[in-house]
Amino acid sequence: MPRRSQFxxxxxxxxxxxxxxxxxxxxxxFISAFAxxxxxxxxxxxxxxxxxxxxxxxxxxxxxxxxxxSATENLIAGDFLDRKSSIAYRIYQENGxxxxxxxxxxxxxxxxxxxxxxxxxxxxxxxxxLFSVDGFxxxxxxxxxxxxxxxxxxxxxxxxxxxxxxxxAVASCLECHVSGMRPPVQGTENRYEVPVFAFAGxxxxxxxxxxxxxxxxxxxxxxxxxxxxxxxxxxMQCHLEGKVAIERPGKHLYNFRPGDDLxxxxxxxxxxxxxxxxxxxxxxxxxxxxxxxxxxxGDAMSCMNCHDPHRSPSPGERTAFYRGKCLxxxxxxxxxxxxxxxxxxVECHMPARTSSDIAHTEVTDHRIPRRADMQPYxxxxxxxxxxxxxxxxxxxxxxxxxxxxxxxxxxxEALVEGGDKADERQAEQLxxxxxxxxxxxxxxxxxxxxxxxxxxxxxDSRELYERALARDPDRIDAATNLGVLEAKSGNLNxxxxxxxxxxxxxxxxSSVGMNLARAFCxxxxxxxxxxxxxxxxxxxxxxxGARQLLHALNQxxxxxGL
Numbered sequence: 001m002p003r004r005s006q007f008x009x010x011x012x013x014x015x016x017x018x019x020x021x022x023x024x025x026x027x028x029x030f031i032s033a034f035a036x037x038x039x040x041x042x043x044x045x046x047x048x049x050x051x052x053x054x055x056x057x058x059x060x061x062x063x064x065x066x067x068x069x070s071a072t073e074n075l076i077a078g079d080f081l082d083r084k085s086s087i088a089y090r091i092y093q094e095n096g097x098x099x100x101x102x103x104x105x106x107x108x109x110x111x112x113x114x115x116x117x118x119x120x121x122x123x124x125x126x127x128x129x130l131f132s133v134d135g136f137x138x139x140x141x142x143x144x145x146x147x148x149x150x151x152x153x154x155x156x157x158x159x160x161x162x163x164x165x166x167x168x169a170v171a172s173c174l175e176c177h178v179s180g181m182r183p184p185v186q187g188t189e190n191r192y193e194v195p196v197f198a199f200a201g202x203x204x205x206x207x208x209x210x211x212x213x214x215x216x217x218x219x220x221x222x223x224x225x226x227x228x229x230x231x232x233x234x235x236m237q238c239h240l241e242g243k244v245a246i247e248r249p250g251k252h253l254y255n256f257r258p259g260d261d262l263x264x265x266x267x268x269x270x271x272x273x274x275x276x277x278x279x280x281x282x283x284x285x286x287x288x289x290x291x292x293x294x295x296x297x298g299d300a301m302s303c304m305n306c307h308d309p310h311r312s313p314s315p316g317e318r319t320a321f322y323r324g325k326c327l328x329x330x331x332x333x334x335x336x337x338x339x340x341x342x343x344x345x346v347e348c349h350m351p352a353r354t355s356s357d358i359a360h361t362e363v364t365d366h367r368i369p370r371r372a373d374m375q376p377y378x379x380x381x382x383x384x385x386x387x388x389x390x391x392x393x394x395x396x397x398x399x400x401x402x403x404x405x406x407x408x409x410x411x412x413e414a415l416v417e418g419g420d421k422a423d424e425r426q427a428e429q430l431x432x433x434x435x436x437x438x439x440x441x442x443x444x445x446x447x448x449x450x451x452x453x454x455x456x457x458x459x460d461s462r463e464l465y466e467r468a469l470a471r472d473p474d475r476i477d478a479a480t481n482l483g484v485l486e487a488k489s490g491n492l493n494x495x496x497x498x499x500x501x502x503x504x505x506x507x508x509x510s511s512v513g514m515n516l517a518r519a520f521c522x523x524x525x526x527x528x529x530x531x532x533x534x535x536x537x538x539x540x541x542x543x544x545g546a547r548q549l550l551h552a553l554n555q556x557x558x559x560x561g562l
Contacts, residue, residue, distance in 0.1 A: 041212035042180050044199040048211065058311035059204065066122040067177040069200035071098040071129055073119065076144045080151035081105075087163045087542070089142045089151070091116070091129070100131065100140055102163055102542075110163070110542050116140065118196065120169075120177045125281070125361050128154065130169050133539055136191045136508055137169040145360035155358045163542040166508040172245075175254045176238035176282075179203040183254060187474040187505045207234050207309060209258045221258040228299035229398060232285070233262035235303045240285040242268035242395050244411040249441060263402040269411040272391045279363050281355045286395060287366035293329070305329075319344045406441060409434035413447045427451070442472035450481060458485050476502045480512050492519055503532070510540045517549060521560035529553055529560075 045065070049056040059065055066074075075098055080089045087110070090101045097115055104110035114131040120139075121127040125147065129140040141164045143154050157164045168190035174181055180198025185191040205211050209221040223231050237256055247253065251265045270286060279287060285303070288294050294301050306325045313321040326345045327335045342348070349369060352362040392411055394400040409430035416427045431448040438444060449464030465482040468475055483498035499516040506512060513536035520529035530553045536546045552559040 041210035042198065042203075042205050043211035043215065044179070044205075045203050047215060048204045055310045056204075059309075062310075062312045063122040063124050064202040064206075064309075067201045068118060068120050068174075068197070071116040071119050072096065073200075074123070075119075076123065076127055078144070078151050080142050082142075082153055082163075084153075084159055085161050085163055085542070091140075091142070091151075098129070100129065100142075102141070102165070104163075104542070109547070112165075112541050114140075114165075117194075120174070122201075126358070130196075132194070134507070135185075135194075136188070136539070137196065138165065138190065138508065138539075139167040139169050139173075141165055141167065147362050148360040150360065152360060158359055162544060165542065166510060166540045168508055171252060171254055177202070179206060181254055183252070189476075189506065190508065191505075202238075205258075207258055223258065224304060226259060228302070229396075230259055230261065231302055232396075233260070234258050236262055236268075236285050239282060239303070240268060240395070241280050241282040242286060243271045243392065244269045244414045246407045246410045246414070248407075249443070261402075263399050267399070267403055267407045267411075268395045269392045269408075270395045272393060279353050279356055279365060281358045281361060281363055284364075284366045288368075289396060291366065291368040292370070293368050297329075319346075322346050405430065405434040406438050406444060410443060410447060413451075424451075440467075440471055442468040442475055442478070445471070446475055446478040446481075449478065453481055453485070458488070461485060474505070476506050476509065476512075480509075480515070483515065487515070487519060492523060495519060496523075503535075507535060508539045510536050510543050510546065514545060514549070517546075518560060521549075521553065521558070526553060526558045 045056060045059070072093065075091075075093055077092050078090075081087070082089065086105045086107075088103050088105060090099075092099055092101075098117075100114045100116050102110075102112055114133075116129040116131050117137075118130045119127050120130060121144075123144070123146055125145075127144040127146075130137050131140065132138070139154060141154055141157065142151050144151055152158065153160060154164065154167060157167075170189050171181065171184055174196070178197035178200070179202060182193050182196055185193065207221070207223055208214070211220075214220040223234050226234075233256075237253060245266055245268050247266050248264060253266050256262060256265045288303070305328075306322065320343070323335070323343055323345050326349075330338075339348075346364075348371070350364050350366065351369075353365050355361040355363050392408070392415065394403045409427065412423055412427035412430050415423045428448070428451050431444060431451065435441070435444045435448055445464045445468035449461045449468060452458075452461035452464060462482060462485050465478045465485070468478040469482065472478075479498045479502040483495040483502070486492070486498065487495035496516065496519050499512055499519065503509065503512045503516055513532055517529045517532040517536065520526075520532060530550065533546055533550045533553060536543060537550065540546065549561060552561055
């Protein structure tokens with residue numbers, strides 16, 4: 001399950017500074033008549049069927065072809081009780097629509113219903129569903145985990161004491177599962193025009209480029225004939241996660257097209273001290289780069305040496321299919337000598353291991369270890385960590401020349417925001433150097449403003465946020481944090497203006513709404529405070545702070561908190 005966006009914010013509660021971590025029913029009629037709003041040159045798989053009937057038929061059986069679709073398609077229905085929050089969830093179909101209900105046992109105030117519109121994930125590992133509130137799309141708080149054959153909370157929320165109903169469906173997550181995706185509405189991260197995407201699953205055009213020019217006689221992109229970095233980029237766009245991914249200014253991963261240089265859109269970083277037992281669910285390419293096979297073969301080896309993108313071997317074919325791929329390099333005589341009574345190379349050399357970032361999920365070890373026992377890898381990793389401090393390095397190594405100080409600074413800052421405070425000094429130094437070279441970069445300005453704010457330098461922080469917003473008025477993080485500075489300085493009207501604009505574009509950001517509600521309450525505008533609190537609860541109905549504030553606002557006389 002792919003990358004999530006970073007969101008740094010400060011929250012005002014009764015104007016005391018606290019740092020925080022980051023239903024309407026719609027028709028489920030699906031999207032066959034939808035013209036791709038990004039480019040009408042994308043036609044979908046059906047346009048390929050006339051000339052490539054056999055490939056079309058085999059590709060339709062692959063997991064990629066079923067990576068997304070209407071929620072009614074192959075519905076995985078079920079019930080789930082999260083004991084941590086005491087919330088009972090149910091996913092079911094009724095009258096041609098799919099629904100998610102939630103209810104806290106013994107608390108009638110926490111209950112609700114959402115129409116599930118799309119599914120994400122072909123089901124081999126798992127599946128989640130998407131719903132919409134006022135055009136803003138969110139992920140279901142519960143996921144289906146295929147390996148364990150159970151429902152459980154979404155990744156990262158297994159211990160959440162409240163129902164996380166406001167998990168934004170961000171473009172970086174959707175892009176790898178859908179085709180013909182509409183970009184988010186300007187200024188938002190998860191508001192989309194519907195239907196959200198033109199074609200279910202991953203279409204032929206993800207690897208071969210827009211279909212319309214090819215239909216008219218132009219050559220389609222053939223990944224096998226591209227330069228190695230452009231060839232590999234087609235797989236990397238979805239099968240590489242890295243430790244940090246930084247989008248280029250004004251660019252997004254969904255802008256990438258086959259044949260492009262991926263580093264023009266996004267740049268990846270990995271840490272040099274990752275545990276050898278940590279395999280992220282979407283980092284097959286990073287793992288493959290560590291294998292002896294890839295290191296000895298270099299550019300001659302790609303994902304296509306082992307995988308046929310046009311078909312997936314059946315369970316009965318898998319052992320022979322992948323053994324054949326191994327012997328294509330190692331030779332038939334090697335197969336006769338090397339464990340001739342064990343035909344499955346994968347069991348020993350590409351074992352399934354538990355994912356480090358998604359619960360209940362196993363991933364195939366693309367590092368192709370010589371032995372399934374990882375003890376030698378662990379020993380080497382410990383030795384390395386004792387001799388050198390961890391570093392954040394570009395990936396792949398061949399792309400290092402493309403990376404600049406701006407990307408490196410934002411990557412280190414992302415580590416800090418993720419909780420690695422040991423890297424804070426490094427991140428701040430890099431941000432200052434990068435900003436000296438790129439003084440108008442809004443991402444750098446906002447990131448350094450956040451650092452200044454955490455260090456108690458409001459004047460410097462205010463200047464940086466104002467410069468960031470002058471260059472990008474849509475930056476929700478800068479507007480939110482600048483609002484905190486204004487409120488703490490007594491400029492409540494200015495804070496309200498900033499928070500109102502941010503909350504309108506991101507109503508799922510409960511912290512922004514709570515800031516605004518308390519500001520209205522503090523100014524004696526009780527009706528406005530109540531309206532904003534209700535809006536917070538519309539998107540995040542189990543937020544205890546909002547429920548408590550609403551109770552206080554309904555008292556006689558109204559109060560601004562308990």
